[in-house]
Amino acid sequence: MFEKLFKLPAVISRHQNAPFAEERRRYLLHCAQQGYAPTTLHVIADDLFWVARKLRGYPELRVTPEQIKKAAQDWSERERYSGHMLNKRWTSARFVRVAKKWLRFLGHLVEPGDQTPFAHLLMDFRRWMEDERGLSSTTIQRWSGYLKQFLCWYGAKKLPFSAVGITDLDAFLRSCGAKGCSRVSINNKATGLRAFFRYAGTKGWCGPLIAEAIKGPRIFTQENLPFRSVVARGQTSACQYGNKPTRRSTRPTYHHALCYLWLTCNGSRKDAA
Structure with missing residues (x-):
């Protein structure tokens, strides 16, 4: 895989001799099969090179998110290699994001136990948003939060997920309104849940028509203008x-x-x- 991405023998050798070469090669092949552009694969390979070097102290690659964050603190070696100062905040955030995706793909990321009902569905949805859709971290975080709220609400019913129906979605959104959520907030939740149930329908976790039946409240053009007399x-x-x-x-x-x-x-x- 490295031979396809790089032309200079010295660069190819550097990637081949860095730690966890086989694990990095497998992930790059997976990304290529997902349709990533060659330039994107080139960037991922460079990122993984530094992730592997920073995590070489964990031979089994069984790493927790906290250990990844700790490894992302010192960038003196990379600054010496690049010959210029790095934006440490941006570099650290990118390092953590790439490392988590790589280790999650390998099944080596040691994540704390999640007590959310149907947590495996949430994790699968997050992986799909990150790896296949390439959504922004903000969107992933927001939609995951909406889904987690619904799963906790639905999990209290002690029913299998395959039994979920549009009436459950309607009841959940009504409960959000009863708690004081605005129409805009409820509509955002409906959008995130619609994306999840569209994906869940393709996976056979629920009925394929649920997603299109999820409707948020009507949002008026002047929704955010003041309501009270001045x-x-x-x-x-x-x-x-x-x-x-x-x-x-x-x-x-x-x-x-x-x-x-x-x-x-x-x-x-x-x-x-």
């Missing part, structure tokens, strides 16, 4: 309609925002005067 510096806003707030006065319209801006500017002029 009162500033003891003045009654022109947005109020009498002493009792009416349905019209509490709707999130652009008039509320304009009134707020007008009152703020007007108050500032009076203070300046």
Whole structure:
């Protein structure tokens, strides 16, 4: 595999003679089979070279996430090799991410026990998002969190996952609303769960039509504009309609925002005067 990625004999030799060459070769072959571009494989090979060197103190490669983070602290050797200073924060974060993916692929990452019901489904979904979809770490973290919330909620029913249905998803989203989640937050949860159940349907874990039936609440265009009538510096806003707030006065319209801006500017002029 190294011979296909690199042309210079010295570079090929460096990768072949570094620790865990066979394990790195297997992972690179896996990435190539997933359709990774040659330039991407080149970057991964370079990253794995340094991961292997930093983890050579663990001959069996049975490493915990904490040990990976500890190994990512000292970059003096790589700085000497590259001849320039590194962005240590960015380099460390990349090292941890690449090392976890590699060790998880090998089955060597020693992760703490997860008490989440159906945790193996969550781990499989995370692996799919990372390795096959290449989603950002932010999206992976967010969707994994949404799924974990649902699995904990559904796990309390003591039912097999194969019995899950759209009524369970609807009930879960309603429970989120009852706890005070906004429509935007619930809609985000629905998006993440839809992605998971679409994947779960292809794996045969549940019915294939559940994903498309997951619907979040309607999100209005002016969802985040202020709802209440505006009162500033003891003045009654022109947005109020009498002493009792009416349905019209509490709707999130652009008039509320304009009134707020007008009152703020007007108050500032009076203070300046």
